[in-house]
Amino acid sequence: xxxxxxxxxxxxxxxxxxxxxxxxxxxxxxxxxxxxxxxxxxxxxxxxxxxxxxxxxxxxxxxxxxxxxxxxxxxxxxxxxxxxxxxxxxxxxxxxxxxxxxxxxxxxxxxxxxxxxxxxxxxxxxxxxxxxxxxxxxxxxxxx
Numbered sequence: 473x474x475x476x477x478x479x480x481x482x483x484x485x486x487x488x489x490x491x492x493x494x495x496x497x498x499x500x501x502x503x504x505x506x507x508x509x510x511x512x513x514x515x516x517x518x519x520x521x522x523x524x525x526x527x528x529x530x531x532x533x534x535x536x537x538x539x540x541x542x543x544x545x546x547x548x549x550x551x552x553x554x555x556x557x558x559x560x561x562x563x564x565x566x567x568x569x570x571x572x573x574x575x576x577x578x579x580x581x582x583x584x585x586x587x588x589x590x591x592x593x594x595x596x597x598x599x600x601x602x603x604x605x606x607x608x609x610x611x612x613x614x615x616x
Contacts, residue, residue: 531561531563531564531568533571533572533575533576534576535561536560536561536564536568536569536572537558537559537560537561537569537572537573537576537596538558538559538560538561538593539558539559540556540557540558540559540610540613540615541557541558541559541595542615543557547616549597549606550606550607550610550615550616551606551607553599553606554599554600554602554604554605554606555597555598555599555600555606556573556597556598556600556606556609556610556615557595557596557597557598558573558595558596558598559593559594559595559596560572560586560594560595560596561594562588562592562593562594564594564596566584566586566596569584569586569596569598570584570598573598577609577612577613579600579601579604579609580600580601580603580604581598581599581600581601582599582600582601582602583598583599584596584597584598584599585597585599
């Protein structure tokens with residue numbers, strides 16, 4: 473060795489003589505099934521939207537409520553229970569029926585009950601709040 477060799481030079485000389493990578497030990501497998509290692513999954517960054525125009529809501533307030541029901545039992549509900557009866561879209565939920573009735577007829581709804589009739593149509597019983605009279609509302613929308 474030369475008398476003035478630097479530390480880096482000594483390390484390089486040793487690396488050349490001995491080698492840098494020792495023989496590694498392989499990890500013992502405890503399971504017979506191979507599990508693919510979890511790698512980095514980047515979220516998509518599209519260059520352009522796949523749809524030119526966003527989809528419109530097909531169930532708007534006019535599509536939700538088809539028509540009011542004017543049977544004898546519906547009239548009895550109007551008079552006795554302060555309840556209006558509507559035929560609504562089968563896909564409509566109670567909150568959407570409530571908001572549609574509120575938007576169309578400007579009335580407050582206390583409760584909505586629904587059932588699907590044997591002919592496949594959905595019937596909604598809309599109970600009005602105490603400060604609205606179902607008879608007046610029925611006259612206004614033309615049921616009676």
